[in-house]
Amino acid sequence: MQNLQNELIELLKHEDNLVVDNQLNKNKIIEAALKVEPFLISLLIKNETFKKHFFQEVENVLVFDKINFQRFVNNKSFLPDSYTAFKNKIGLAINDDTVDNFIKTKNDVVLVWPHKDCVLEGGQTKEDQKRNEIFWNETLAPDSVDRLLDAKAFTNFKRYDKKGEHKITEFKGDENLILKGNNLLVLSSLLKTHRGKIKLIYIDPPYNTGGDTFMYNDSFNHSSWLTFMKNRLLIAKELLHPEGSIFIQIDDFEDAYLKVLMDELFKPENFRNKITWKRRGGSANPKNRLNNVVDYILWYSKNENFTFHTPFTIDDPNTKKYIKERFTNVDENGRKFMKSPLQSPNPRPNLMYDYKGFKTPKNGWSISEEKMKEWDAEGKLWFPDDKEKNINRKIYLDEYSGQPVSSLWTDISVINPMSKERGEFEGGQKPEALLHRIIEMVTDEGDYVLDFFVGSGTTCATAHKMNRKYIGVEQLNYIEPIPVQRIIDVTKGDEAGISKKVNWQGGGTFVYAELLEYNQYFVNKIQEAKTKENIIAIWSEMQxxxxxxxxxxxxxxxxxxxAFKTASIETMQHYLIEILDKNQLYVNFSEIEDKSFNVSEEDKALNYSFYNIK
Structure with missing residues (x-):
C-alpha cells in the first residue's frame, strides 16, 4: 500500500496542488478523478501499475474505475477498518459494492462476508499450528497483493521413478509434479506454466469444523475460510482448460456457503451436480442430531461446453437388482439378454418407416432405418410373433456396461482400515475408486489433473495409474513421508486401490520441488525454538x-x-513472527538474480527451465 502511494506521489508531484509537503492532496485528487479530468487520466493510464489496477478493458476500450481509485486514495493506512469493505456483516447482498443493501426481492445475489475483498495467504506448516493471518485488500493494497501472488522460485528439485531418486537437469514441460508450499502461492506460480491446461481439478479442502486441519486466523474463522477458498478458486478457474471441470468435496458444515460462492465464481449455469457420496455406515451415535454418513461433491464446469464421459456401474446393489429383474431372457446360444423398446416416446416424423412387415409405432422409431438394419445383422433385434407388436432391441448381459451413474453414490465404500485388501496407502479420507470415477468422467489419457490439497496423495496416485498428467500441492510437512512415498510405490507397481482394476504394472516418473523460502525460514526456526536463548539467537540472525x-x-x-526477555516464550515467538515482512516469506522468481537471496546457480537454471525462460 505504502509503495503504491509513494508511486502516486512521484507521478503527481509536478501537478498543481495535487501533492503538498510530499503528501497526497486527497480532496483535490478525488475531485479530479470523479470529474475524470483528462490530465489525471492521461498520467494514470501511462503508468503500467495504475493502468493495471484502475482501468478495465470494455470492448477494446480502457475504462477508468474511479470508485476503486477513490477508495485507494482515501485509505487510512494501517487501520483495521481500512482492510475490508464488509466489516462484520455476513449474508446475501445485491452486489459487492452496496454492502448495506442486503437481499430482499432482487434475483441477482452474491454472498458477502468480512474480508471478502482481501487476499488471505493462509500459511501453515504443521497440522496443529495457528497464526493470525494477514489480509491484503485488493483495492487498498494492490502492490502488496501483486507481490504476494508473483510467481515464486522453487528449490530441492528431485525426479523419481521406480528405480528411486534422480537429479533433474531440465524440464520438458509435461512432467507430473508434486510441489511443497503454500498452495495459494504455488497456484499463482502455476499460472505462468499451466494457465488453461488443467482438465480436472479435484480438491478435498479443510472443512472448517474446528476438528480438522483448517487452523487459520481468529474470531472470523468462518469468514476466513470463505476468503481462503475464494482466493484459491479464482486462480484455479484460470488454470482450468476451457472444457475443464472442478470437483470440491465438502461436508454439510460449509456446503451451502460454498455452493453460493461457486455460483458467483463459476456462474450458476456451469453447475453440473451436487454429488452425494455415502462414505460410511451408520455406526456412530451422535447425541443431538442424526448420524451423518455422507459427504458432498460440488461439480462445476468452466463453461457450458465441457468434456463428459457418462460413467456406468454394475457393482452397486440397485444395478445388481436391475440385472436380476430385467435380464430374464436367454437366446439359442445361452446368452442372457433383456428387451429394450425401440418405439420413440415423442413424435419423430423423420423416423417413420415399416420394417420387415412391422408397422411404424405411433410416434415413430427411436433409431434410424440404417441402425435398425445394422442391429438386425448383428442379431441384436427381438421380433415378436404378432406383427402388430413392436420390435425390441436385445441388450446382452455380457455386453452390458451397467446403469448410468446417478448423483447418489452408494457403491464406493472406504475400505475397513483393518482390512488386508486396503494396502499401505489405500483409503485415508477417500478411496482410489472415488477418484477413478471422477477422473474417468471428465478426462482422457494425457490430460492434466490438479489437486492442491493433496493430503495422502490419492488423486495423484489414481491419475498416475490412469495415464493422466497430474500436479499435487501440499504445504504440511508430511508431504515427503506420505504422498511422495505413496507415488514412489505407485511407480514400482503397488497393488493397492484400483491397481487390479486397471492392470497397473508400475512405471512413470514425477518431479518433486519446494517453494524457495526466505522469511519463512525464520518463521520455521521461531516456531521450533524451545528456549528464550534460542529466540534471542534467531533475532540476531534476523537483523x-x-x-x-x-x-x-x-x-x-x-x-x-x-524487557523483551521477560516475556513468555510464546509471546516472544509471536512478536518476532509479527515483525517479519509477510510478502518476503518466499523468494519471487523475478528476484532470483538478487544476491541478497543467495540462490544457487543450479536452482537458477532449473527455475528458468521450469518457467521456460531461456
Missing part, C-alpha cells in the same frame, strides 16, 4: 538477513531487549 517490516524500528527494540 542481518531477514526482511523486517518497514514500520518496525530495530534500534528502539534493541534498547528494550532486556
Amino acid at each position: 542481518d538477513k531477514a526482511f523486517i517490516s518497514y514500520q518496525f524500528d530495530k534500534d528502539i527494540f534493541n534498547n528494550s531487549l532486556e
Whole structure:
C-alpha cells in the first residue's frame, strides 16, 4: 500500500496542488478523478501499475474505475477498518459494492462476508499450528497483493521413478509434479506454466469444523475460510482448460456457503451436480442430531461446453437388482439378454418407416432405418410373433456396461482400515475408486489433473495409474513421508486401490520441488525454538538477513531487549513472527538474480527451465 502511494506521489508531484509537503492532496485528487479530468487520466493510464489496477478493458476500450481509485486514495493506512469493505456483516447482498443493501426481492445475489475483498495467504506448516493471518485488500493494497501472488522460485528439485531418486537437469514441460508450499502461492506460480491446461481439478479442502486441519486466523474463522477458498478458486478457474471441470468435496458444515460462492465464481449455469457420496455406515451415535454418513461433491464446469464421459456401474446393489429383474431372457446360444423398446416416446416424423412387415409405432422409431438394419445383422433385434407388436432391441448381459451413474453414490465404500485388501496407502479420507470415477468422467489419457490439497496423495496416485498428467500441492510437512512415498510405490507397481482394476504394472516418473523460502525460514526456526536463548539467537540472525517490516524500528527494540526477555516464550515467538515482512516469506522468481537471496546457480537454471525462460 505504502509503495503504491509513494508511486502516486512521484507521478503527481509536478501537478498543481495535487501533492503538498510530499503528501497526497486527497480532496483535490478525488475531485479530479470523479470529474475524470483528462490530465489525471492521461498520467494514470501511462503508468503500467495504475493502468493495471484502475482501468478495465470494455470492448477494446480502457475504462477508468474511479470508485476503486477513490477508495485507494482515501485509505487510512494501517487501520483495521481500512482492510475490508464488509466489516462484520455476513449474508446475501445485491452486489459487492452496496454492502448495506442486503437481499430482499432482487434475483441477482452474491454472498458477502468480512474480508471478502482481501487476499488471505493462509500459511501453515504443521497440522496443529495457528497464526493470525494477514489480509491484503485488493483495492487498498494492490502492490502488496501483486507481490504476494508473483510467481515464486522453487528449490530441492528431485525426479523419481521406480528405480528411486534422480537429479533433474531440465524440464520438458509435461512432467507430473508434486510441489511443497503454500498452495495459494504455488497456484499463482502455476499460472505462468499451466494457465488453461488443467482438465480436472479435484480438491478435498479443510472443512472448517474446528476438528480438522483448517487452523487459520481468529474470531472470523468462518469468514476466513470463505476468503481462503475464494482466493484459491479464482486462480484455479484460470488454470482450468476451457472444457475443464472442478470437483470440491465438502461436508454439510460449509456446503451451502460454498455452493453460493461457486455460483458467483463459476456462474450458476456451469453447475453440473451436487454429488452425494455415502462414505460410511451408520455406526456412530451422535447425541443431538442424526448420524451423518455422507459427504458432498460440488461439480462445476468452466463453461457450458465441457468434456463428459457418462460413467456406468454394475457393482452397486440397485444395478445388481436391475440385472436380476430385467435380464430374464436367454437366446439359442445361452446368452442372457433383456428387451429394450425401440418405439420413440415423442413424435419423430423423420423416423417413420415399416420394417420387415412391422408397422411404424405411433410416434415413430427411436433409431434410424440404417441402425435398425445394422442391429438386425448383428442379431441384436427381438421380433415378436404378432406383427402388430413392436420390435425390441436385445441388450446382452455380457455386453452390458451397467446403469448410468446417478448423483447418489452408494457403491464406493472406504475400505475397513483393518482390512488386508486396503494396502499401505489405500483409503485415508477417500478411496482410489472415488477418484477413478471422477477422473474417468471428465478426462482422457494425457490430460492434466490438479489437486492442491493433496493430503495422502490419492488423486495423484489414481491419475498416475490412469495415464493422466497430474500436479499435487501440499504445504504440511508430511508431504515427503506420505504422498511422495505413496507415488514412489505407485511407480514400482503397488497393488493397492484400483491397481487390479486397471492392470497397473508400475512405471512413470514425477518431479518433486519446494517453494524457495526466505522469511519463512525464520518463521520455521521461531516456531521450533524451545528456549528464550534460542529466540534471542534467531533475532540476531534476523537483523542481518531477514526482511523486517518497514514500520518496525530495530534500534528502539534493541534498547528494550532486556524487557523483551521477560516475556513468555510464546509471546516472544509471536512478536518476532509479527515483525517479519509477510510478502518476503518466499523468494519471487523475478528476484532470483538478487544476491541478497543467495540462490544457487543450479536452482537458477532449473527455475528458468521450469518457467521456460531461456
